Amino acid sequence: MSRKSFLPIIRELVRCYQAFESHSGRHIRTLGLTPAQFDIVATLGNTDGMSFKQLGEKTLITKGTLTGVVDRLAAKKLVSRVASPTDGRSQIARLTSKGEKLFASIFPSHLGHLGRAFGEFSGEDLQHTEAILRNLRGAFERCGETT
Amino acid sequence: MSRKSFLPIIRELVRCYQAFESHSGRHIRTLGLTPAQFDIVATLGNTDGMSFKQLGEKTLITKGTLTGVVDRLAAKKLVSRVASPTDGRSQIARLTSKGEKLFASIFPSHLGHLGRAFGEFSGEDLQHTEAILRNLRGAFERCGETT
DNA sequence: GACATATAGTCCTTATTAGAACTATATTGG
DNA sequence: CCAATATAGTTCTAATAAGGACTATATGTC
Numbered sequence: 148m149s150r151k152s153f154l155p156i157i158r159e160l161v162r163c164y165q166a167f168e169s170h171s172g173r174h175i176r177t178l179g180l181t182p183a184q185f186d187i188v189a190t191l192g193n194t195d196g197m198s199f200k201q202l203g204e205k206t207l208i209t210k211g212t213l214t215g216v217v218d219r220l221a222a223k224k225l226v227s228r229v230a231s232p233t234d235g236r237s238q239i240a241r242l243t244s245k246g247e248k249l250f251a252s253i254f255p256s257h258l259g260h261l262g263r264a265f266g267e268f269s270g271e272d273l274q275h276t277e278a279i280l281r282n283l284r285g286a287f288e289r290c291g292e293t294t
Numbered sequence: 295m296s297r298k299s300f301l302p303i304i305r306e307l308v309r310c311y312q313a314f315e316s317h318s319g320r321h322i323r324t325l326g327l328t329p330a331q332f333d334i335v336a337t338l339g340n341t342d343g344m345s346f347k348q349l350g351e352k353t354l355i356t357k358g359t360l361t362g363v364v365d366r367l368a369a370k371k372l373v374s375r376v377a378s379p380t381d382g383r384s385q386i387a388r389l390t391s392k393g394e395k396l397f398a399s400i401f402p403s404h405l406g407h408l409g410r411a412f413g414e415f416s417g418e419d420l421q422h423t424e425a426i427l428r429n430l431r432g433a434f435e436r437c438g439e440t441t
Numbered sequence: 442g443a444c445a446t447a448t449a450g451t452c453c454t455t456a457t458t459a460g461a462a463c464t465a466t467a468t469t470g471g
Numbered sequence: 472c473c474a475a476t477a478t479a480g481t482t483c484t485a486a487t488a489a490g491g492a493c494t495a496t497a498t499g500t501c
Contacts, residue, residue: 153409156420200479214480236480264436280307283310290410356488359489
């Protein structure tokens with residue numbers, strides 16, 4: 148298989164993601180958060196809180212970064228940290244009541260913003276696009292495992 | 295169309311891109327460059343140089359960031375800046391001979407690394423995947439234009 | 442030629458990113 | 472019970488990211 152024939156896919160993936168980031172990030176900033184902060188608020192919404200490990204897994208933000216982002220959300224009084232009752236090493240991050248209100252307000256707004264891109268997609272389009280992306284992700288992840 | 299039904303696509307796009315970044319970035323770092331630096335070297339390879347404006351368009355690195363990345367590549371003697379002969383505001387960034395050698399050495403290596411992910415893809419798979427990504431990118435970009 | 446407007450790149454600021462080293466705590470095996 | 476190993480989160484570092492303000496230059500109009 149020609150090595151070059153996959154380059155258009157790489158190019159389209161990068162541009163697609165950047166277009167998404169631009170579309171999404173532009174709106175998030177008007178909400179007074181950064182994309183990483185929004186990601187954490189969205190992940191914590193409608194939960195009782197979760198450990199940093201779980202947060203890192205669900206958001207794919209590396210743990211070195213996660214500490215700082217949670218720090219800034221805590222400084223904004225949107226998130227609080229509580230020591231884990233069961234593991235002395237661990238802390239639980241949880242939305243404060245202010246954070247819950249923010250989540251309740253901005254999450255639907257952001258879903259609406261994102262949804263605008265999908266107005267022309269049929270149900271079949273959506274399922275097909277998801278399947279293709281999952282397959283592509285699997286291809287990259289399988290390479291990662293062999294390292 | 296249900297607002298929620300596109301969320302799996304968003305999730306898969308983000309995870310797919312992160313898997314790609316992890317797969318690609320890991321290799322680039324072993325080459326002694328950062329992903330943004332590699333992006334610029336790859337974009338300048340096999341050209342006579344280009345303006346920052348053109349570089350920004352081809353790499354989608356914002357100009358505030360671009361100055362710093364080119365600075366660091368210049369400090370590594372991989373890229374040089376020359377004043378534009380036709381526009382007093384503009385500068386041309388170009389690979390040095392050291393940069394050309396690096397490009398010649400690492401670009402095929404990186405293509406090989408990326409190509410490993412696509413070993414199971416048929417020609418039709420590749421074309422189909424590209425078409426889906428282009429369509430999805432178009433959806434996000436069309437939203438950007440209406441702002 | 443003068444003036445208004447636009448543009449190229451730089452500088453600045455705040456936040457994020459990734460990963461290694463570190464400390465405190467947990468787990469496992471003998 | 473103790474030693475070895477693993478893990479959770481923090482700290483640190485250098486680089487990137489995004490966008491606005493700025494300076495120097497270009498362009499267009501009168």
